[in-house]
Amino acid sequence: MQPEMRIGYGYDSHEFKPGIPLKIGGIALPHDQGLGGHSDGDVLLHAITDALLGAIAGPDIGSLFPPSDPQWKNADSAVFLREALRRVKTAGYELVNLDSTLILAAPKIGPHAEAIRNHVAQLCGIPADCVGIKAKTPEGTGTENAVVAHVVALLKRR
Numbered sequence: 318m319q320p321e322m323r324i325g326y327g328y329d330s331h332e333f334k335p336g337i338p339l340k341i342g343g344i345a346l347p348h349d350q351g352l353g354g355h356s357d358g359d360v361l362l363h364a365i366t367d368a369l370l371g372a373i374a375g376p377d378i379g380s381l382f383p384p385s386d387p388q389w390k391n392a393d394s395a396v397f398l399r400e401a402l403r404r405v406k407t408a409g410y411e412l413v414n415l416d417s418t419l420i421l422a423a424p425k426i427g428p429h430a431e432a433i434r435n436h437v438a439q440l441c442g443i444p445a446d447c448v449g450i451k452a453k454t455p456e457g458t459g460t461e462n463a464v465v466a467h468v469v470a471l472l473k474r475r
């Protein structure tokens with residue numbers, strides 16, 4: 318018998334690179350640099366994807382969508398999230414809520430938190446009041462040139 322509820326945890330980090338757009342939670346933020354690496358570098362959507370996959374003990378985002386595969390270069394990270402949600406549904410679960418913490422020196426997330434929350438909620442098919450968006454500065458961690466995202470997600474049996 319499958320458990321009634323499952324929790325998942327996701328973590329991701331991307332380094333700032335000049336001259337590329339910054340996307341967090343599917344929202345373009347005004348900033349002089351963006352996040353390099355896998356796909357469009359959307360650190361929050363990647364961490365949410367991994368939290369969902371982790372909750373069903375699935376393969377992680379890097380196994381499903383290898384960064385070495387050229388088809389994922391500059392890809393919209395919503396594609397990864399949709400695949401994770403599809404797998405959650407197939408496993409017999411649905412997302413209840415998720416909570417996130419972003420760690421970054423700049424830009425300030427506060428003015429954009431509402432837009433990010435609404436967009437992530439829409440992508441995940443849950444109410445906006447079931448999406449936590451919090452941000453901290455990387456004080457003392459030496460990660461000023463990166464954005465780090467931590468996410469937990471709760472699933473319930475359908």
Ligand SMILES: [Zn+2]
Pocket residue numbers: 329330331355358359360363
């Ligand atoms: Zn990533």
